[in-house]
Amino acid sequence: MSKGASGMRVRALLTAILLLAVAACGGDATPEPVERVTLTWWDYLDHSPTADHAVEALVKRYQDAHPGVEIRRTAVPRPEFAARLDEAAAAGSFPDIAVVDLAALPRLAEQEALADLTPRFASWDLRDRFLGPVRDSVRHRDRFYGVPLRTGTTALLYNRALFEAAGVTTPPGTWEELRGTAKALTAEGRAGLCFAAPEGEDLTANYLSFLWQAGGDVRDVGGDASVRALSFMDTLVNVDRSAPADALRWTNADAEREFAAGRCAMMINGPWAVPSMNQAGLDWVSAALPSGQAGHAAALSGEAWVLGRDGRHADRAWDVLRWLAEERANATEFGAALHALPNRTDTVDDPGWQWDPNVPAFAAQLSAARPAYGPRYPQVSEAIWTMTHQVLAGERSPADAAGDARAKLEPLLR
Structure with a gap:
């Protein structure tokens, strides 16, 4: 046998031993499988190109940062939206995430269609930053059922x-x-x-x-x-x-x-x-x-994000809501696209929310505003x-x- 052939056999043997050793140590060289989750999302925010683009951009941004998550968005015409949600609630097919009018939130909560977010709110730093009337707008019978989105x-x-x-x-x-x-x-x-x-x-x-x-x-x-x-x-x-x-x-x-x-x-x-x-x-x-x-x-008017009560991926859906609300760039971009008012103590004076010089005068009304x-x-x-x-x-x-x-x-x- 030539020296070259002998050297090749030795190197192959050493490679095999090394691979066995890695496997025996837990297989750290093999990447963990990515969690695959599909979330359904309903809204009626395609009524304007600006708002529609903002929703699409945010959904894409979240998916890019979380490769294992797919958000399937359905935009429903606003005149049909309330009826579609009621039908979904009755059929037990409520979406994982939905954007609902604040006036509809108590009714959907009574229908037991919405996830009770009170335990999650209890440990959420942002809870007490929302202005009092804004925070009250997503509460029904002393339980929280939504995350404030657009406030007007x-x-x-x-x-x-x-x-x-x-x-x-x-x-x-x-x-x-x-x-x-x-x-x-x-x-x-x-x-x-x-x-x-x-x-x-x-x-x-x-x-x-x-x-x-x-x-x-x-x-x-x-x-x-x-x-x-x-x-x-x-x-x-x-x-x-x-x-x-x-x-x-x-x-x-x-x-x-x-x-x-x-x-x-x-x-x-x-x-x-x-x-x-x-x-x-x-x-x-x-x-x-x-x-x-x-x-x-x-x-007080506007919308809130809500989670379906029977969602199979409630933790991941809640993570989406937190990401949307906590990331400054998300909130600012969405607020401007929806012509919304800054609704938290840490955003009232934020220059990013001043999408028009008259925003402060509108926002000053929020402390004395009342929900439905x-x-x-x-x-x-x-x-x-x-x-x-x-x-x-x-x-x-x-x-x-x-x-x-x-x-x-x-x-x-x-």
Whole structure:
């Protein structure tokens, strides 16, 4: 045998011995198998290209950082979303992760469709950084069922050029000042104040702000504060005529259009209106809603991330929610794409959240904002908007309409 052949046999033998030794020591040279998990995700955020792109980018970013996780996203048209979730809850096929409207969260929790996140919140550092009303918006019967996502509320938007032309130097800070300013700025072809007042959720949100400012609550409808709030709105529309009767057919989007066209000097609306105001090239500013007898108040709106109660991969799904909320770049990018407000103590003054100069004025309202009412909120809201619309349409007096609404609301709020 040649020396070359003998050397090759020796090297082969040594290699085999080395491989056996590695295997005997635990096989450290063999990589651990990657955990393969598929999570289902539902949302209705494809309503705008910006929001849709933000969701897709975040999902991809998480999957790139976690190769074993696949997130299967389903975007459902918003008008169909609530019904689809209810069907999934009844069929036991609720998605692992869903983006739900805050008003729907109590109802889904009552249907036992959502995972109780209270034990996870107990040890989560971020829990106490969410502003009080924001944290309350994902709590039902003292249990947490969601992670706050997009938060919004309304403010008073005003046309600076029209203010200056009328010699008005500051936005109104009280109901009396709001009434006086609205009257002063009303002219031919222009309303002093605009807000959405159709039979629908937009009107409910606007009335609730006045109700809370008057010192009342939904449980007190029929009492003095609820009548004061109705009477004040009635005065703006039917006595002073500084708020147009056409508002009874306007949604928030319609009010945006009128304000952007210069046909309203002031408007009550939310941060979702900002893009259209800027696109119109309007010289506008936002300020806090005027205070009533009980001070400032506004309706809190938005969405939350929730987990399905029977999800097989609850730990991984919770990890996704934590990653979305805790990573500053994620929250900032998502917030700007959704025109959301900074909703935590550590983000209120974060420059990354100032996607528009008017964001701080909207965000200042959050400390006095209030979330929706319970699992029967759709019926509660209908009773409120019916009552308010009847008054603004001149069909009922504030006292009579509030009395009828009280009879409808009592069984819903028990």
